[in-house]
Amino acid sequence: MIRLKDLSLPLGYDETTLRKAAARQLNIRQTDIRTISLYKRSVDARKKDRIHFLATADIVLHTGETAAVKGCRSAEIIKEYRYSLPVCKKLPQRPVIIGSGSCGLFAALILAQAGQEPVIIERGRDVDRRTADVDAFRRTGLLDTASNIQFGEGGAGTFSDGKLNTGTKDSRIRKVLSEFAAHGAPQEILYLAKPHIGTDRLRTTVRNIRRTIESLGGTYYFETKLVGLKTADGRVTGVILEHNGTQTAIDTGHVVLAIGHSARDTFEMLHRKGIMMEQKPFAMGVRIEHLQENINRSQYGTFCHHPQLGAADYKLAVHLSSGRGVYTFCMCPGGTVVAAASEENRLVTNGMSEFARDGRNANAALLVGVNTADFGSEDIFAGIALQRRLEEQAFKTGGGRYRAPVQRVGDFLNRQPSAALGEVLPSYTAGYTLTALDKCLPSWITDSLREGIQRMDQRLHGFAHPDAVLTAVESRSSSPVRIVRDETMQSVSLKGFYPAGEGAGYAGGITSAAVDGIKTAEMILS
Ligand SMILES: Cc1cc2nc3c(=O)[nH]c(=O)nc-3n(C[C@H](O)[C@H](O)[C@H](O)COP(=O)(O)OP(=O)(O)OC[C@H]3O[C@@H](n4cnc5c(N)ncnc54)[C@H](O)[C@@H]3O)c2cc1C
Known part of the structure; x- marks a missing residue:
């Protein structure tokens, strides 16, 4: 496949204009092109009298791709990106993920796709009941501290603009965008330079990803809060959870802590437990x-x-x-x-x-x-x-x-x-x-x-x-604390305990938190 950069497209362009522009730049005939799709598209508004799109396209020719690329400096032959799941034997105990924001969601999705049947713990409510709670707060001014814009299924990003652009560079971003698109997000997020989903589409997308995770053996517990840890010899051995005022424990050797930046009570609990943190x-x-x-x-x-x-x-x-x-x-x-x-x-x-x-x-x-x-x-x-x-x-x-x-x-x-x-x-x-x-x-x-x-x-x-x-x-644009982790993404204070995402202080925004979740899952699988 050819990846062709620096394509200039006029406002109002269509498939024919796109083919024409690509053929001209590659110095081939339009009929040589078998398929063409946008890989990236941004608006160039630097000159207000000549606003146009700048695009990168992926092109498959009937034949002669190597020859076509030879004469064109903005083209290269590439292999289509495919995310490859790390292979790992079934863990002795199910991994537990605390928080269902974009970090926890993607950590759970990868672990589920790898056959590890993760357990997802979320202090807030599922997205449908949460939406009703957020609407009620807007109407009445009565806050539900368990279910609001910060807490509940999908995390802080559910009621957002759903902007997916990030300052970070990582090939896993493609995996994040593809999964969102496969679960109900607009397809254009796959090529727009500044993709966004919108809160209305995000809610469906988050619900659909949960259904995929559950279909792969994952289990969600809503309105359930992490309130303590079980540890032995510097390793985590379980989590203590609270639901409706009753405490229970789940034994596990792997915990992903994806609690976001607003779980102040949980930060305090972890600090009391000796988990190392620093100001940020x-x-x-x-x-x-x-x-x-x-x-x-x-x-x-x-x-x-x-x-x-x-x-x-x-x-x-x-x-x-x-x-x-x-x-x-x-x-x-x-x-x-x-x-x-x-x-x-x-x-x-x-x-x-x-x-x-x-x-x-x-x-x-x-x-x-x-x-x-x-x-x-x-x-x-x-x-x-x-x-x-x-x-x-x-x-x-x-x-x-x-x-x-x-x-x-x-x-x-x-x-x-x-x-x-x-x-x-x-x-x-x-x-x-x-x-x-x-x-x-x-x-x-x-x-x-x-x-x-x-x-x-x-x-x-x-x-x-x-x-x-x-x-x-x-006041909550990012976390004011960092939970210190080592190069294996585990807490420096506790093995098997993986602080991740925005709350841990290692990511900012929906996509970068999701990528951090994926990396954490990969680390567990490796
Ligand atoms: C209104 C709003 C709009 C935003 N818009 C954008 C945007 O357009 N684009 C963008 O990139 N970013 C946006 N952000 C930021 C983005 O939402 C966060 O960066 C991202 O959600 C971080 O993901 P996360 O998974 O690390 O944490 P979060 O999404 O915060 O998820 C943490 C989850 O953990 C749960 N939790 C916390 N403590 C516990 C506990 N003790 N037990 C169990 N569960 C717990 C919480 O309920 C929450 O669901 C926005 C944020 C807000 C609030």
């Missing part, structure tokens, strides 16, 4: 919302209504004179700001979108880098304490019942409280209070955000639009 830098800030129409215009100019382009995204980062970094993260085109709390009286925001990304607003996290020196203490959990402080202040400033503090960007930059909104209405569905964000965020965050917003406006016209709105607080 992270980031905090707010969500920023603009009209999606304005983002589209800034990014795509006169092409902003082209149906093949969809809702535009952005990614911005600036380095301030203070030495701090300010950056946008987890941008959700056409999405909403969601109430993402998991603890009583502590407010957390995040963002999500449906696959169609057709909401009125665009939102993104606008974050300030937090160093361990900002924690103000050497305590392992000082980062969590800082998160909790800001989440409590945001809750109070919002006026309770998870109403979020909101401020117009114009007022924020002028250091005056907001009394009215302009053209951008906050999408945060649990209600909001117009205020001054300086009331709930420390000055090293607000001052950095002020400078950051103005600097970012020079890169993305309209970013500092006075009517854009800020919603506080975005």
Whole structure:
């Protein structure tokens, strides 16, 4: 098969245009092409008057592939990627996976595909009941601490934009995308440079992967929490679980700990058990919302209504004179700001979108880098304490019942409280209070955000639009602790115990957590 890079495709291209462009670049006839499919496609919007797609295509010719590649520097012969499952004898006891987020899900899938019949323990509810709980929270402001945006089947990514792009490079990413696509995600994720599933499609996908795992002998226990470990001679020998107030144990020699970054009680329990952890830098800030129409215009100019382009995204980062970094993260085109709390009286925001990304607003996290020196203490959990402080202040400033503090960007930059909104209405569905964000965020965050917003406006016209709105607080973008593991991915304190994914501090985002889950499963199988 030939992989052909740097194909330039016009907006509105179709299969014929694609074949024509490939044939021209390879210097062959269109009829020489047996099959052609996109491997990657991105939007090139650097020149606003010539927006087009840049693509890589996989091509099978009737004959003469070697000759065709010889004369073309952007083409190479490749072997189609196939994930190969490590071969391993049946383990003496079933491996146990704690957490069904993307890390746990993919660790479980690989172990199930390898015939190991994993047991999956999830403190939250299955995706259908969880969806009802999340909806109820939005409507009533009554939080279920066991089933919410952070906890439950599919983990933190279930109610998200389902962005699958990652800064990491690993051939297993293809395995992740293929499994998502085979289980109900849109097929375009296989070739888009910035693939996304959308929360509506993700829920089905997560449920379908669970069914595959169960069909291969895996077992799920929902509303069941890891509360303790059984150990002997420096090895894990079992897990202690709690369901409906009753404790039980499962004996096992292999535990994948994929608990995400919000399981603060579990971090504390593990620390008490002597599992080595360390402080980790992270980031905090707010969500920023603009009209999606304005983002589209800034990014795509006169092409902003082209149906093949969809809702535009952005990614911005600036380095301030203070030495701090300010950056946008987890941008959700056409999405909403969601109430993402998991603890009583502590407010957390995040963002999500449906696959169609057709909401009125665009939102993104606008974050300030937090160093361990900002924690103000050497305590392992000082980062969590800082998160909790800001989440409590945001809750109070919002006026309770998870109403979020909101401020117009114009007022924020002028250091005056907001009394009215302009053209951008906050999408945060649990209600909001117009205020001054300086009331709930420390000055090293607000001052950095002020400078950051103005600097970012020079890169993305309209970013500092006075009517854009800020919603506080975005405190859970990544884990403030790391559970230290060795080169075999096991905890340095306990053999057979594999801290993985976002919560362990070794991955960030749906795809990279999934890849970490796959690697962990491979390590167990090896
Ligand atoms: C609203 C929102 C939107 C996001 N959008 C995106 C996005 O578009 N793209 C992207 O790449 N990333 C996104 N993220 C981040 C992404 O969801 C995480 O990086 C990813 O889910 C991490 O996967 P994980 O499996 O390591 O942890 P998680 O997904 O957090 O899963 C951990 C699971 O463990 C369970 N658990 C915790 N403690 C215990 C215990 N003691 N016993 C049993 N179970 C336990 C939890 O209930 C949870 O289900 C978003 C996050 C949120 C909250």
